[in-house]
Amino acid sequence: MTRVYDVAIVGAGMAGASLAAAIGSRVRVLVLEAEDAPGYHATGRSAAFWSETYGGPDIQPLTTASGPLLRAGGHLAPLGSLHIGRTEDEAAMDLFLSEFADSEVRLDRVDPAAFVPGLRSEWTLGVQEASCAYIDVAALHAESIAIARRSGAVFVTDAAFAGAGRADGVWTIETKAGAFRARTIVNAAGAWADAVAARVGVRPLGLQAYRRTMAQLRTDPGAPEGMPHIADLGGRFYFKPEPGGRLWLSPHDETPTEPCDAAPEEIDVAIAIARFEQVVDWRVAAVERRWAGLRTFASDRLPIYGFDRDVPGFFWCAGQGGFGIQTAPAAALLATSLLLGINPDPSVAAIDVARYSPARF
Structure with missing residues (x-):
């Protein structure tokens, strides 16, 4: 438990895996997954199509920006x-x-x-x-995990989140697999995101x-x-x-x-x-x-990306509804810029990220 990670991502589904891949080797990343394999719940049961209209006009910029990235990786195929x-x-x-x-x-x-x-x-x-297309969800998820691992991210499975406490700017995280330390917790726990927040004293957002x-x-x-x-x-x-x-x-x-x-x-x-x-x-x-x-x-059906308004070192990456797969590449780039405090990738620079902030609740 002596090692201190810069970022601990709770959840290794598409949201957590793609964020870990986007962060790359810029910081030390730990990914904690409750199941014995990543992607068991929402990611592994996707309807597997990419549609720019799905989710409505507030989601469309994320989907459209993800399109070129998905095509470049060979993850889209013609469907209409x-x-x-x-x-x-x-x-x-x-x-x-x-x-x-x-x-x-x-x-x-x-x-x-x-x-x-x-x-x-x-x-x-x-x-x-x-423009609607098939999306190879399994390949996209596996590629994200592989990229993250090559960049140094550590994945721990069968590590159900039990709680965490923060002292001197460092979280001590308790899981089924043991205790870990990190400066920032990223809540990418999908349907369990509010429960994860509550276990560390962060106000749930009504997911x-x-x-x-x-x-x-x-x-x-x-x-x-x-x-x-x-x-x-x-x-x-x-x-x-x-x-x-x-x-x-x-x-x-x-x-x-x-x-x-x-x-x-x-x-x-x-x-x-x-x-x-x-x-x-x-x-x-x-x-x-x-x-x-x-x-x-969330109540407004928009995703949540950003640091919690009240608790330092707690970052939300949740509420992706049914569009989390098709928006994952762009969402990961936006979340990376917010998490690390860097300029966003040019492919997502025009997206108004404020609409997805947890501060709106």
């Missing part, structure tokens, strides 16, 4: 997205288009039937987001975890090659093609829950299939796999 609706969704479509009218995101009105064979006739509204359900379907006919990601303008479902003609389907649910090892509910899978069958005339031949993950939001 089609946002569809019925007559009653016209107001939602108009709002969607207006929100991104002044952004870099190109959105085009299209006939959805030209993109989805077997689309039921009432689905007449379509907006194409051609709420939600369960999101996914299912892999085998359909007849199978998903055609080249079909885009399909998202409901009313926010009731999305689905995307996978190799072998499979589909990943979600009812776009957000069920409030305590931080946990999330598991899917049969009713949510059934709801997803019922909604899917109202969209296309395909037959669901089998549900091959089902799972659930957690997404954690």
Whole structure:
């Protein structure tokens, strides 16, 4: 326990791993992970697509800035997205288009039937987001960990956070794996971020975890090659093609829950299939796999990056909702600049980081 790290990151999911990679060798970094392997919860259960409109206009700058970094690493592959609706969704479509009218995101009105064979006739509204892409979450996460380790970061797994106390500018951190010392704690604990804060006497910020359900379907006919990601303008479902003609389907649910090892509910899978069958005339031949993950939001649904307003040496990197994977490269660069007190990387210098500050609460 004699070694003092400059930064101890609590959580080795995408947020913690990408931040450790972005910091590089500039400071001594320790990453503490509660599970026996990094990325078990939200990171390992991602829907695995990158969409510039996902999360809304306040998230779009982070997503757009992450795009070139993800492409350079070979982590994106063409997919495209089609946002569809019925007559009653016209107001939602108009709002969607207006929100991104002044952004870099190109959105085009299209006939959805030209993109989805077997689309039921009432689905007449379509907006194409051609930039949407598959994202290789596992490769991105593994690369972040590898880069961080090459830079000298130390990863300790099975190290559930128990608490910490600060004296003379140094935290003594108690974990299941033993005690560690660091000058700064970074709270990248995902759904457990408020619990980590409370255990060191930092005021929780009101983060709420939600369960999101996914299912892999085998359909007849199978998903055609080249079909885009399909998202409901009313926010009731999305689905995307996978190799072998499979589909990943979600009812776009957000069920409030305590931080946990999330598991899917049969009713949510059934709801997803019922909604899917109202969209296309395909037959669901089998549900091959089902799972659930957690997404954690602040009350305003924006992420939180920055030092705590009241407690020195405590840094927030939390509240990434469902967009933490697609924004990770840019978010890590912004968080690094705030954490180390350096100028931000040019790729993110134009982003207004104040909107994500914990001081807003």
